[in-house]
Amino acid sequence: MHQIVEQMKQKDIRALARAITIVENDHPDKLALLSGVFSGKKHARYVGITGSPGAGKSSLVNRLITHIRSEGKTVAVIAVDPTSPFSGGALLGDRVRMNEHFTDDGVYIRSMATRGSLGGLARATKDAVRICDAYGFDVVMVETVGVGQSELDIMKIVDTTALILTPNSGDVLQIFKAGIMEIADLFIINKADLQGVGRLKALLKELVMMTKQTYEIPIVKTITTENKGIDTFWEKINEHHDYLYSTKEGQKRRKQQQELEVYELIREEIWRDVKAYVENKDMTIKAEDDPYKCAQEIFNQWKKKGGG
Numbered sequence: 187m188h189q190i191v192e193q194m195k196q197k198d199i200r201a202l203a204r205a206i207t208i209v210e211n212d213h214p215d216k217l218a219l220l221s222g223v224f225s226g227k228k229h230a231r232y233v234g235i236t237g238s239p240g241a242g243k244s245s246l247v248n249r250l251i252t253h254i255r256s257e258g259k260t261v262a263v264i265a266v267d268p269t270s271p272f273s274g275g276a277l278l279g280d281r282v283r284m285n286e287h288f289t290d291d292g293v294y295i296r297s298m299a300t301r302g303s304l305g306g307l308a309r310a311t312k313d314a315v316r317i318c319d320a321y322g323f324d325v326v327m328v329e330t331v332g333v334g335q336s337e338l339d340i341m342k343i344v345d346t347t348a349l350i351l352t353p354n355s356g357d358v359l360q361i362f363k364a365g366i367m368e369i370a371d372l373f374i375i376n377k378a379d380l381q382g383v384g385r386l387k388a389l390l391k392e393l394v395m396m397t398k399q400t401y402e403i404p405i406v407k408t409i410t411t412e413n414k415g416i417d418t419f420w421e422k423i424n425e426h427h428d429y430l431y432s433t434k435e436g437q438k439r440r441k442q443q444q445e446l447e448v449y450e451l452i453r454e455e456i457w458r459d460v461k462a463y464v465e466n467k468d469m470t471i472k473a474e475d476d477p478y479k480c481a482q483e484i485f486n487q488w489k490k491k492g493g494g
Contacts, residue, residue: 187215191222194321199294202321206296209313220313223320230262230319231427232343234369236330237350242376243329245410246350246419251287253416254325260292262318262326266311294318309454312343312447342446346426348372348419351390353382370403371426374419378407400435401426463488 190208193201205223209216237243244265251261287293298311311328318326328344349370373390375383387405394403404422408415430436464484471480 187219187222190219191226191320194223194317195226197322202294202317203296205317206298206310206314209317210298210310212310216313220316223317226320227316228319228322230323230326231423232315232319232345233325233327233423234330234344234347235327235350236347237374237376238352241350241352242410243350246374246376246408246416247327247329248286249408249410249413249416250327250419251293253420255287255290255292259324260322262294262321262323263296263329264311264314264318264326265295265297265329294321294323309450315343342443342450345430345440346371346423348374348423350374350376351386352377353380353386371401372419372422373403373405374415375405375407376410378415379409379412383407400433401429460484460488463491 187208190201190205194205205219208219213219235243235247247263251263254261287295296314298314315326315328347369349372351373353375375386375390387407390405394405404425406415406418406422408419410416430440467487469484
């Protein structure tokens, strides 16, 4: 694992790909790798892009990559796709929609499957973001599979979350019922050449006022087919980044994110240890068992053996 970390420091793109594969496959030495990776983090900007299917997320990301590259910055994109029920692999293949960047050494695009993660954003994806940061990318973008309660998980890793909406999409109210307002730092009205932009913007302004946040969520209109609004999109991402790193409110949020990350890792390690203990003891959980009693008994036995 140390060798891979050293190779990444030398900008070996194959070492980067191997490191991400290790966390995807949940290799036993994963934590050792990630610890070495974390010590080399370079504080890239983490940007989350989420929105309903058809909102034009990938096209928007494609345009944003081009704009960021025009400033001389490097970009990594982690595209989180639906998991194939047969292979466990990524289905959508967002890299196809970003093919103009294939030959650009300053851009790295990786599709990853959610693998049934309850949070919608797989643990492996979060680790991949850290790895891309340590490699030296200036910006790491995460494009999620859609919008809903599961996408709230994205707030545990990115600095800025952009919610992509379209006029007359019909799912605006459902989006806010799902709680996405809790994590949206930036609203993007894409396909702003369609009818209904004014109504959607007014609704968003009303909802922003209701949140009573110290940071007023910006609303940006974009038209990817005409490359309009992309510069403003990037400008607002930078403004939010400055807010996070220059105000007490921003520092408080980053601290909360770090705590969530640590607790999640602890839960995963406890679960891994308990599962191994159950399998080693060859315990049988029957369909008719009381799940609450069964869980308590297993947990107590695990603690007695020194697990807790």
